[in-house]
Amino acid sequence: MLKVATHTEIITDSMTLADMILQSEQYHKYKSTKKALQMDxxxxEMIWEFNKLKDKFEEVQRFGKYHPDYANVSKEVREMKRKLDLYDPIASFKKAEKQLEELLNEISLIIAHAVSDKIKVPTGNPFFDSMSCGGGCGAGGSCGCK
Incomplete structure (x- = not known):
């Protein structure tokens, strides 16, 4: 016979799961890389400069390619984005953030499928999203559902 959990048991189990996540290697790596990034x-300065460039790009974007500075500003934004992506503390933080996100996505998928295989859990990961889609998502079958 299937045992139905009480609200108290669900809350207790949720708190236990949250504690497990907070003790995970992924979470500790995320916290340490975030702290290192904040102290760098x-x-x-690079992030501040990039945000200024983004604001400038948004202003130019209103007119699109017809703005006289469109090509130049677009190039500056792409170059600065690449510079940010290659800077080690930022790259390390992004990698740790992605690993924590993947852990949370996997947990969400496990919890959802414990309730029903028909529950859709958008994870941003095509592998997990294809496992999650039980059909009828409205994407016209482009997600691979039936």
Whole structure:
């Protein structure tokens, strides 16, 4: 016979799961890389400069390719984005953030499928999303559902 959990048991189990996540290697790596990034003056300056460029790009974007500075500003934004992506503290943080996100996505998928295989859990990962889609998502079959 199937045992139905009480609200108290569900809350207790949820808190236990949350504690397990907070003790995970992925979470500790995320916290340490985030702290290192926040303390990195160069990264802070690069992010500030990138945000200024993004604002400039948004202003130019209103007119699109017809704006006289469109090509130049677009190039500056792409170059700065690449510079950010290659800067080690930022790259390490992004990698740790992605690993934590993957852990949370896997947990969400396990919990959802414990309830029903028909529950859709958008994870941003095509592998997990294809496992999650039980059909009828409205994407016209492009997600691979039936």
């Amino acid at each position: 003056f160069t990264a802070e």
